Amino acid sequence: MKKDNSFARMGLAWVGLALTLAVGLGLSAGAAAAEYPNKDKPITLIVPFAAGGPTDRVARDLSEALRKSMGANVLVENDAGGPGGLIGASKLLRSTPDGYTLMVHHIAMGIFPSLVRNLPFKVETDFEYLGMINDVPMTLIGKPQLPANTYKELLAWVAANKGHINLANAGLASASQLCGMLWQASIQVDMTSVPYKGTAPAMTDLIGGQVDLMCDQTTSTTSQIEGKKVKAFGVTTLKRLNIPALKDLATLDELGDKGFQVTIWHGLYGPKGMPADVIAKINAGLKAALKDPEFLKKQEDLGAVVISDKRSDPAEHKKFVASEIARWSPVIKAANVYAD
Numbered sequence: 001m002k003k004d005n006s007f008a009r010m011g012l013a014w015v016g017l018a019l020t021l022a023v024g025l026g027l028s029a030g031a032a033a034a035e036y037p038n039k040d041k042p043i044t045l046i047v048p049f050a051a052g053g054p055t056d057r058v059a060r061d062l063s064e065a066l067r068k069s070m071g072a073n074v075l076v077e078n079d080a081g082g083p084g085g086l087i088g089a090s091k092l093l094r095s096t097p098d099g100y101t102l103m104v105h106h107i108a109m110g111i112f113p114s115l116v117r118n119l120p121f122k123v124e125t126d127f128e129y130l131g132m133i134n135d136v137p138m139t140l141i142g143k144p145q146l147p148a149n150t151y152k153e154l155l156a157w158v159a160a161n162k163g164h165i166n167l168a169n170a171g172l173a174s175a176s177q178l179c180g181m182l183w184q185a186s187i188q189v190d191m192t193s194v195p196y197k198g199t200a201p202a203m204t205d206l207i208g209g210q211v212d213l214m215c216d217q218t219t220s221t222t223s224q225i226e227g228k229k230v231k232a233f234g235v236t237t238l239k240r241l242n243i244p245a246l247k248d249l250a251t252l253d254e255l256g257d258k259g260f261q262v263t264i265w266h267g268l269y270g271p272k273g274m275p276a277d278v279i280a281k282i283n284a285g286l287k288a289a290l291k292d293p294e295f296l297k298k299q300e301d302l303g304a305v306v307i308s309d310k311r312s313d314p315a316e317h318k319k320f321v322a323s324e325i326a327r328w329s330p331v332i333k334a335a336n337v338y339a340d
Contacts (some may be wrong), residue, residue: 032045036099036278046103048088050198051081053170054219054228059104061140061298062133065289070281080198083116083339084108084173092316093121093193097128097273099282104133107174107264114332115173116339123325124339128270128279129318131286132311134215134304135263138179138236144229145209151233167191168211171337175264176183178328179215181335186257187189206230217264218303220276222246236262245302263305265324267317279314287312 037043043066045265047059056078063074081087085108095101112123121127140151148154158165167184169177174193182189194211196202199220203212207229218241225232226245234252235241238261252260268286270279289295290306298305310316332338 014017036281037070039072040137041100042075043070043071043099044075044077044090044101046079046088046101046331047076047078048082048085048103048105049078049170050200051078053199054264055085055104055106055266056135057219057302058133058299058304061295062104062289065292065295066285068184069288069294070285070311083171083201084112086112086116086120090120092269093126093271095271097168097271097275099270099274099278101271102130102240102282103269104266105163105269106266107175107178107324109267109269109321111173111328111332114329114336124322125319126272128272128274129314129321130268130270131283131314132280132307132317132320133266133268133286134173134299134306135265136302136304137241138175138215138217138262138264139214139221139246139249140183140215140224140233140236141206141221141225142180142213142228142233143206143209144231145210146212146231148233149231151250151252154233155187155256157327158187158191159304165191165213166191166194166211168194168202168206168214170195170202170216171197171276172337174199176202176216177213177329177337179262179264180213181331181337182260182262183215183252183257185331185334186260204273215262220248222302225249236260241303243301246303265320267321283312283314 011127045063047056049055059076063076065076072153079088079091089105092101092103109123112119148157167180169180199216202214202221203224206214222227222245224230232249234255235246237251238253240251290312296306311320
């Protein structure tokens with residue numbers, strides 16, 4: 001009796017088809033990785049703060065530089081909310097780790113572990129670190145109606161008005177809140193903290209005289225100082241800034257607050273699990289963007305210092321954030337400021 005091999009032949013056919021599909025899928029996956037970024041698929045930069053704020057400004061300037069360096073369309077998406085931009089950061093972690101959804105965030109990445117009691121992620125392990133972008137000095141500014149015109153006069157006015165001074169900030173875990181906390185500790189005077197939902201509304205009320213003082217990034221304050229819409233009392237770097245609008249503004253260190261120094265940094269992040277070759281391509285694109293003449297000029301005009309050291313590397317970026325977590329932990333604990 002002749003043996004029927006039809007089932008065996010059918011089985012071999014299915015095996016062959018499966019192998020063909022597997023190889024095809026493997027080649028497709030490899031091709032997809034090789035062609036990143038796909039020119040027909042935009043890269044989205046999440047900004048975890050409102051449009052018009054300092055981090056938004058940095059991200060929009062960077063998006064143009066990345067568009068040129070990576071040859072892809074780069075969009076900015078504002079996802080504001082939560083302490084320190086918690087909502088936007090959480091949204092990033094829910095995205096597909098394919099390199100098409102990234103995030104620009106600031107110093108809040110270094111204070112999340114100390115500030116937020118029920119933090120839904122781990123800063124040091126749940127993100128891909130893609131490189132730092134810039135360091136931004138801060139400026140201490142006041143409403144135009146203040147009687148003080150110099151830092152010495154400001155300190156005298158503060159001493160005479162204890163318990164009646166409003167210090168604005170852009171919200172819990174904002175750069176302006178951190179700077180304000182350090183400045184109050186430095187001069188040993190407690191003020192009423194007035195949080196806003198972003199820098200823009202805080203600046204509007206400061207200009208209008210509804211609040212007295214604010215410490216915020218040069219990316220937000222330079223044009224207001226230049227237009228004489230607010231009074232400027234000092235910068236938070238140890239050296240004066242080399243930009244026309246602020247070149248004559250003294251540092252708080254030279255004005256008597258010895259060692260006072262606060263700069264707000266920004267970095268680029270992705271969700272955990274991105275392919276190593278995609279991370280490498282994004283980092284290469286970022287490094288090229290950081291050398292873009294137009295981007296450098298825009299940042300310089302705002303007083304920001306574009307990163308040119310090893311912190312532009314992912315590993316060094318991650319190491320730096322870990323050091324900032326250690327630095328800010330005792331400050332947050334001493335201020336007894338927490339969010340749930």
